[in-house]
Structure formats: C-alpha cells, structure tokens
Amino acid sequence: MNKTLLTGLLITILMLAASFFGQYFAPHDLSEHVSIDYLVDENGESNLIVPPLAPNSSYPFGTDKYGYDMMAKLLAGAKYTIIASLAVAVVRIAAGGIIGLLIGYLSKSKPARTDRVPIWNVLNGIPIFIIVWMVMIGVTMNPSASPFTMALILSVVLALVGIPSVASTVKEKTLVIREKQFILSAKSIGAGHWTIIRTHLFPHLKESFLILFVQEIVLILGLFGQLAIFNIFVGGTTMYFDPVEYVSRTNEWSGLIGQARNNLFINQWILVIPLIAYIVFILGFHLISIGLEKLYKQKFSKFSHI
C-alpha cells in the first residue's frame, strides 16, 4: 500500500461517509432557510440579514441566494454525484469488459498497427457530451418525471455512450494476451474457450479492469460537469422563465457548479465551494488510480536507460 493510494482511498471514503451520514451532523438541513431579517442588538447596532450569507460560524459554507445552507445542499447532492458516477462506471466496465473480452478472444484480427487509423474517427469531432446533450435536451427541462428517474435516464445514456471505448480498450489488451505462450499451451492440452477466458485472460486483465474503472469514474464526473455547463443536470433541470434561470433539482455537485456560473464576480463562494468539493472528489479517484498503477508497476517494469 503506497501513500498515493492511501490518500486517495482516504479522500474517497471521507466523501462517501459525508454523503451518507453527513446529514445527521450538519448544522442545517434543506428545509430551513434564512429569510430577510433586520436585527438590532443591545448596543443599538442594527444589522440587516439578506441572503446569500457569506461563510460564517453558523453557516460554514455560506448560503445560496435563496438562503439555503450550501453545506446541506452539498450533502444532499453528494448521493447523486457519487452513486450515479459509480453506477455508470460499473455498467460501462461490466458490459464493455465482457464485449471487449469476447471480441478480443474470438476475433481473427491481429493487434492493430499503431500508424493506421480508419477515417471513421472523423466522428471524434463530435464530443461525447454533445451526443448526450442531443439526447437529453428535449427531455431534461422541467420534467414531470421524478429526479431519480431523470438521473436514471441520464445514467443509462452515459453508460451506453461509454461502452464502445471501454470495449475497444479491453479488446486491445486481450489481443496482446491471447498471443502469449500459456494460452497456446492451455489450448493444446484441451482447455475450452470458457476455461481460457475465465482462468487465463480474466486474471491477467483484473488489474487493468480496476484501473479502468477508476479512470472511468473520473471521465464520468467530467461529463457530468460539461453537461451541467450546458444546463443538463443529473436528475433534471428546473427552468424558470422570468428571468431565465436553470436550477438543479437534486443539488448534484456539477449541477451546483453549472447553475452558479454567474457567481464568478460576486458571492463567489456559491460557485467556489461546490467546485472545490468536485475537484477534491475527482482528485481522490485520480490518486487511487495512480496509486494502483504504482502498486502493479512494482511487480514488473523496465527502467529507462537515460
């Protein structure tokens, strides 16, 4: 266990714990909000309280402009951010992994030469989040479906668009392992396809799957954020018309960032605090992925001559 991995795990576990148990310790919850108030203390000094309140002792993360506690919002949204990203990553890895393994094992093709690329790749010019945007934009504004259903729909779409890339990565890796001697000897002593996949290919890909899983989580969180910039939030968007304003229904973190984009110049904590939470969460998973890579690299690697 190295320090990088440990730090990453620590951050992730802390975040998970906060999202599930934080609501019991938080000073405020989502039902209470600060209303406009005018207080005069015993010295005769008057004080006008108008949300948004800057971070203070009672509201450590401040409040949003309607007076709701930012910490309560973050805690409420964390469940969506964490569970949705994990679930999408699990589906991507499971489906993409199985498809990639099977294609890689059964196909006749050799490992791809690195310098030939099909012209199909022009479609890379259309980024993934635009594809998701196209699918979701008609559905996501003021939906009558519940936030959970909307989060589910978005997760399914995100999982589907991510499966091909996982499958092709796994396929490439499988193609390399398939050529190894031990596969040949297993075949020659009469092992069936299923046995080879289960006892030879999969154990060699286990580490890759784990690292791929963590990297997918980071990618998915990035996609959440990019979609939120374009007002598609996990769990649906509430759109107010006069003036036009987009609000996340679930307080999911990337949604909080997306809806607070205008707070760049004033009341910046409304934007900064979700942004920091989001970055720390991503960095946690990133550290895990680096730590895992380091752990596995120690087993076998060559060293630079220079």
Add this chain to the structure above:
Amino acid sequence: MAKVTRVSFIIVGILLFVLVFAMFPAVLQPDRLDGSLQFQWTKGLSSISGYFKGMAGGETFRYMSGTNELSFWIEIGRSFTVTFTYMMIGAVIGMTIGILLGIYFAVTRAHWLKRLLELTSVLPDFVIVMLLQFLIVFIASETGIVVFQVASFSTDEPAVALPLLSTIIIPAIYMIRNVALHMNLTLTEDYISFAKARGLGKRYIIFYHALPNVLPFVKADLHKFMAILFGNLFIFEYLYNLGGVTMLVFSNAFTREGYQYSLVVNGIFTLLLLYAIIFAVLKALVYGWGKVFAR
C-alpha cells in the same frame, strides 16, 4: 473493394450518421402528462426529408435567430473564422509545445513537476477554464489590475488572451503526457542503451534515436488529440462567450418555433470540415517533425 469505393461508403455513412444523430431532440420527447419518454420517429424522419427538400429552395440554409431569419452562408463566415483561428493556434502550438515539453518531462528528474502535470491533466477542461477565470478575478480584486478580460462581453471587445491560453494549455497537457509516456517506454529499449554505449550524446540520442520512434504514436493518437481539442472547443467558446461555430449552432438550436434541425446539421458539417482541415495540418506537422529528425 477498391479504396475509393470504401472511402466514399464511409463518407456517406458519416453524413447519414450526422443526419440521424441530429434528429434526436426532435424524436425524443417526454410525455406531457406522465413524463414518460416517447419516441416520435415520424417527426425525425420528416425533419430529414425536410432538410433535403429545402436544399433546392434554400430553406435549409436559413435559420431563425430570435425573431430574425438569417442566412446560414452569410453568418457562418465570421463564426468559422473565429473557430478556425482558435483551433489552428491550439492545434499547432499545443502540439509543438506538447512534444517539446513531453520530451523534457520524460527525462527530467523533477518529480513534483510530473505530479503537477498529472493533477492538472485529470481536471476536466471546464474546471481549468473556470480556475483561469477565477485567477483573473482574484488578481483584479486584490490589486485592482484586470490582467486579461474574463470573457467577451461584446463582439467589439472580444476576450483574446484567456481563450488563447486555454486553447493551447488543454490539448498541450494531453500531448505532454502522451509523448512523455511513449518517450519513457522508448528509452527502455535496447537500441538506446546501445547508442549510449557507443558514446553518443544524450541530446543526440533523444532527438535522433528516440523521437523518430515516438512520432508514430503521436500520429496514431492524433484523432484522440483532435477529440480533446474539439470537446474543449464547445466548452471554451461557451464559457468565454466567443462567437464561433458551436455558439452559432447551440445558441440558436432551439427557438420559439422549436428545434432547428437544418441549422444543427449544417453546423455539425461545418465542424467536421474544420476537423478534416486541422487534421490534415497536424498530420503534415508530424510528417515535418519526422523529416527533420530522420537520420
């Protein structure tokens, strides 16, 4: 199958894919009553046929911006120039810096630098843009000096420095990582230790033995590089409020009358054209690098 027919098949396939893919917002609609998803395929198909029917009369190349009807051909020129400039600069400079710094990162002993790079590379593009904007706001509020404009507030005074910075940084980070990775792998090869044993200089080995063997990987990864460049384009045009192609398409995709199918299709075709041009330029650039450092 001859190469020409194969390529033309694929091109038709790509065009069809764009046509089908752009009709999604028209097809996928929530039910007004219970919110369940509904697929209205006839609506999608009619928008495709409308696209082809409108070609002769020119309706395909007109779109509504608010309540004004505008011609796509007239408006696209300016947007295309904006997007093209930023993409070109980002692609060429980002790649050059990426390769040079990638070589440096592969041989440097400064591990904190590598860690910093890893950390920035994992942040999504919009976070980097927002952090840059924050930096400007922070400097301005501390010192009163507005170093760069945070975003374009009008077309007369566009923000230039910050968009340029982010259009270079984000693809460059990917390139640096990629080149450094392959450089590190190449430096473990036997021919490198052989060259070292012959007493060749470090710089010579890196540029004339290792780099020519890294460039094929750069070439193979060009499409991924382009994908990052284009994904980034959507984000930064939006966040910096630049009047490029993606902004033209996405700020006008939905109007009072509904979804403008032909505008979106035309816009995506424009982007694919841009993709082809920039890809060709980058390929030429890699080819040039290969020629310079060939022995």
